[in-house]
Amino acid sequence: MQTSWLRHKGWTYGFRTTVLLYFVILIVLPIAGVYVYSFSEGWAPFWENVSDPIAWKAVLLTLGLALIATLINVLLGTMIAWVLVRYRFPGRTVLNSLVDLPFALPTAVGGLMILLLLGPNSWVGGIAERLGFDIVFHQPAIVIAMVFVTFPFVIRAIQPLLEEMDASAEEASYTLGASRAATFFRVILPQILPGIIGGGMLAFSRALAEFGAVVLVAGNIPAKTLTASVFIYGEVESDNNLGAAAVSVLLLTLSLLLLWFINRVQRRGGRA
Amino acid sequence: MRKLWIILTYLVFALLLVAPLAKMVQSAFADGWSGFAEAVSRPEALHALMMTGLVVLCVTVLNGVFGIMTALYLVRGKWLGRRLRSVMNSIVDLPYAVSPVIGGLMIVLLVGPDTAIGSFFANIGFDIVYAFPGMVIATLFVTFPLMVREIMPVLEEIGDDQEQASATLGAYGWTTFRRVTWPSIRWGVAYGAVLTVARSMGEFGAVLVVSGNIINRTQTATTLVYQDVENFDISAAGGIALILAAFSAGLLLLMEWTKKRREVH
Numbered sequence: 001m002q003t004s005w006l007r008h009k010g011w012t013y014g015f016r017t018t019v020l021l022y023f024v025i026l027i028v029l030p031i032a033g034v035y036v037y038s039f040s041e042g043w044a045p046f047w048e049n050v051s052d053p054i055a056w057k058a059v060l061l062t063l064g065l066a067l068i069a070t071l072i073n074v075l076l077g078t079m080i081a082w083v084l085v086r087y088r089f090p091g092r093t094v095l096n097s098l099v100d101l102p103f104a105l106p107t108a109v110g111g112l113m114i115l116l117l118l119g120p121n122s123w124v125g126g127i128a129e130r131l132g133f134d135i136v137f138h139q140p141a142i143v144i145a146m147v148f149v150t151f152p153f154v155i156r157a158i159q160p161l162l163e164e165m166d167a168s169a170e171e172a173s174y175t176l177g178a179s180r181a182a183t184f185f186r187v188i189l190p191q192i193l194p195g196i197i198g199g200g201m202l203a204f205s206r207a208l209a210e211f212g213a214v215v216l217v218a219g220n221i222p223a224k225t226l227t228a229s230v231f232i233y234g235e236v237e238s239d240n241n242l243g244a245a246a247v248s249v250l251l252l253t254l255s256l257l258l259l260w261f262i263n264r265v266q267r268r269g270g271r272a
Numbered sequence: 273m274r275k276l277w278i279i280l281t282y283l284v285f286a287l288l289l290v291a292p293l294a295k296m297v298q299s300a301f302a303d304g305w306s307g308f309a310e311a312v313s314r315p316e317a318l319h320a321l322m323m324t325g326l327v328v329l330c331v332t333v334l335n336g337v338f339g340i341m342t343a344l345y346l347v348r349g350k351w352l353g354r355r356l357r358s359v360m361n362s363i364v365d366l367p368y369a370v371s372p373v374i375g376g377l378m379i380v381l382l383v384g385p386d387t388a389i390g391s392f393f394a395n396i397g398f399d400i401v402y403a404f405p406g407m408v409i410a411t412l413f414v415t416f417p418l419m420v421r422e423i424m425p426v427l428e429e430i431g432d433d434q435e436q437a438s439a440t441l442g443a444y445g446w447t448t449f450r451r452v453t454w455p456s457i458r459w460g461v462a463y464g465a466v467l468t469v470a471r472s473m474g475e476f477g478a479v480l481v482v483s484g485n486i487i488n489r490t491q492t493a494t495t496l497v498y499q500d501v502e503n504f505d506i507s508a509a510g511g512i513a514l515i516l517a518a519f520s521a522g523l524l525l526l527m528e529w530t531k532k533r534r535e536v537h
Contacts, residue, residue, distance in 0.1 A: 012445070016351070019341045026413055027363055030378035031370070037381050076284055083281040087274060095281065097528050101289055104520040104527065106474025108494040109513040112501060113292030116299050116510065148288060180273075209371035211477035212494070216501055229373045229477065236377055236481055245381065248374045255369035263362065 034252065038245035049246035057223040058231040059250055065139060065227070066207035069146035074200045076147075077154025078192070084155070085162040102151045107212030110148050114141065115217050137219035142227065145213035150203035157199025161192045198265050205258045208251065296517065300510035311511030319488050320496040321515070324473060326404070327492060331411045331472040332465055339419025339464060340457070344449075346420070347427040348435075367416050376481025379410050402484040407492070410478040415468045422464035423457055430456045459534035466530055470523045473516065 038046055049055060084096050102110060118135045119125050128135050135141050165188070173183040211229040219225040220234075228251050235244035300308050311317065342364070346357055367375065383390045384401045393400055400406045438448040476494040483490035485499060493512055500509035 015341065016345070016349075019338065019345055022338050023342060023360065023363075026409070027366060027416060030375070030382055030413065031366060033382045034374065034378050079277065080281050080284060083277050087278055089278050091282075095285055097524065098285060098289055100524055100527065101293075101520070104470045104474075104524040106476060106494050106497075106513075106516050106520065108476045108497045109296075109474070109516050109520070110292075112497055112509055112513045113296045115501065116506065117292045117295040119506075122295070148292075151288065205369060209369075209374075211371060211373045212474075212498075216498065229371045232371070232373050232377065233477070233481065236373075236380065241377070241381060244377055248371075248377055251371060252369070252374060255371070256366070259365060259369040260362075263365070 031252070034245050034248050038242065038249045041242070045242060046246050046249075049243040050250060052243070054222045054226070055231060055243070055247050058226045059228045059247065061223070061226070062208055062228040062251075065142050066146060066204055069143050069150065069207045070200050070204040072143070072147050073150055073154050073203050074196055077151075077199065077203075078158060078196060081155045081158035081162060081192075085159055099152050099155050102149055107149055107210065108216060111145055111213035111216030114145055114148065114213065118144070118217075136217055137225065139225060141217040142214055142225060145217050146207040146210055149210050149213050150206045153203040153206065154196065154199035157202070158192050158195040161195040165191055194265065198262060201258060201262045201265070205255050205262070208255060208258075293517065296510055296513060299507060300514040302507050302510075307507060308511050308514070311508040312515060314508070316487050316491065317493075317496060317508075317512055320491045320493045320512070323404075323407075323491065324493040327407055327411055327475075327479070328469055328472045330408045331415060332468050334408070335412060335415050335419050335468050336461065336465055339416070340423060340461060343420045343423035343427060344453075347424055348432060364417050364420050367413055370413075372414055372475065372477030373481055375413050376410050376478035379406055379413070379478075379482050383409075401482055402486065402490060404490070406482040407479050407490060410482040411472045411475050414475055414478050415471050418467045418471060419461070419464035422460045422467070426457050426460040427453075459530060463527070463530045463534055466523055466526050470520060470527075473519060473523075 038049075080099075084092060084099075115136060116122065117124060118128070118141065120129065120136065125136060133140075135144075169187050170183060173187045178186070209229060210227075211233065214227050215230050215233070218227060218230065220230055226234075228247060232244045232247050232251075235241070235247070300311075303310075345352060346361055346364070349357065352360070370378075380401050381387070383393070383406070385391065385394060385399075390400060398405070400409070434452050435448055438452045439445075443451070474494060476498070479492055480495050480498065483492065483495065485491055485495045487499075491499070493516055497509045497512050497516070500506070500512070
């Protein structure tokens with residue numbers, strides 16, 4: 001057989017080794033590397049870097065702002081998913097496609113857009129300034145940037161649940177005389193809750209990690225507007241890799257726990 | 273009540289998505305066409321756009337090939353064993369949980385100029401960090417789950433009956449893939465590729481850390497936008513950002529189209 005070399009076992013093993021190596025070198029090794037590096041000089045330097053007030057306040061601030069952004073997105077997202085699935089109105093398909101825009105848009109561009117719209121030279125920024133409000137370079141801008149970037153998550157998690165929902169329970173509830181609000185909270189909400197939680201947690205973990213949009217609109221003042229990922233970038237720039245790695249480990253562990261939890265919620269949602 | 277909800281929805285979209293977009297277009301053309309053309313035709317802008325294009329090209333090709341193979345092995349690879357496959361399956365999602373800046377830091381720590389691997393490659397004249405290869409690696413890390421996650425459900429859904437039939441009839445592994453597997457996964461691959469292009473075009477944090485943002489050498493379009501903003505050259509940043517946004521809009525349309533094709537098959 002002339003083409004017997006095509007059947008040679010070596011091909012199979014070659015492919016398998018290549019893919020496994022790619023997987024380990026690209027994904028596993030870098031993540032393990034950060035943990036190893038940050039503890040490479042023992043616990044003491046790690047602890048010193050993490051207990052630096054600027055560092056832990058940055059992490060705490062990120063957690064708080066991401067939580068606010070997630071709450072806003074959960075409320076807006078539930079409403080928008082409901083309107084897009086349940087109502088027919090002109091422009092519905094256009095809005096539905098627009099939902100994904102923040103995913104398609106580079107985050108730096110998103111940050112720039114917010115900066116332009118709300119910045120000191122724009123009329124929104126001008127009005128806010130006259131009222132004694134600061135938006136850009138202050139915490140509200142960070143929250144807006146996070147809301148913008150994580151906008152699609154909750155909507156996209158709830159939509160399929162709303163579409164597949166059985167109408168009979170809802171109809172029964174109305175027939176039995178329940179009000180609209182009671183039906184929503186006692187019949188509909190429990191059914192879309194897995195989507196709200198799953199989407200909300202994805203949005204939260206994305207908001208925690210966000211860098212591009214935030215770095216452009218935040219003032220990056222320690223303890224006030226310096227988020228964790230911007231802090232890490234600053235440490236890398238000032239050649240303090242150990243400090244950057246220490247805070248990375250903190251943030252990374254948090255994100256990994258979140259990811260694990262999201263997987264559990266989704267698996268349970270799938271089984272139910 | 274119903275009207276109120278619809279109006280509120282329109283309001284959110286207008287305030288959160290449309291207004292910023294419109295404002296950016298307006299400011300990119302604040303000095304008219306010539307201002308826009310000037311911002312975009314600066315040598316560093318042209319170079320940055322070219323770098324972005326090259327990174328997108330390399331990453332999409334590599335991520336496509338390795339994504340398809342990883343998905344195939346994770347779904348079909350009995351030789352890996354159940355345990356190992358389920359562990360690998362969870363690891364695939366890890367880049368989602370990693371902040372892009374941390375992703376960049378990882379590459380610097382692993383193959384940066386101070387490390388053994390990095391200095392070895394530097395000695396043979398091959399820089400990884402602060403050069404093109406590092407940017408590709410960082411972007412590959414960030415985009416890794418996109419392709420795998422699009423293909424795996426399709427593979428699981430179609431099952432392996434046809435593939436087994438093909439193998440029993442004596443087809444080579446490659447023939448089976450090309451004639452049996454590929455036709456059913458191709459729209460999944462197309463969708464994954466569009467997502468990869470969008471993500472690698474917009475990647476900022478990881479690339480910023482790894483590239484060092486050296487003007488006319490490792491600067492990409494997104495990092496140029498950042499630098500322009502830092503230099504208070506907002507209108508120049510707007511010009512580049514507008515080009516990126518236009519590409520994103522095109523990708524969004526492509527996403528919708530491939531999504532529909534994928535559902536048909």
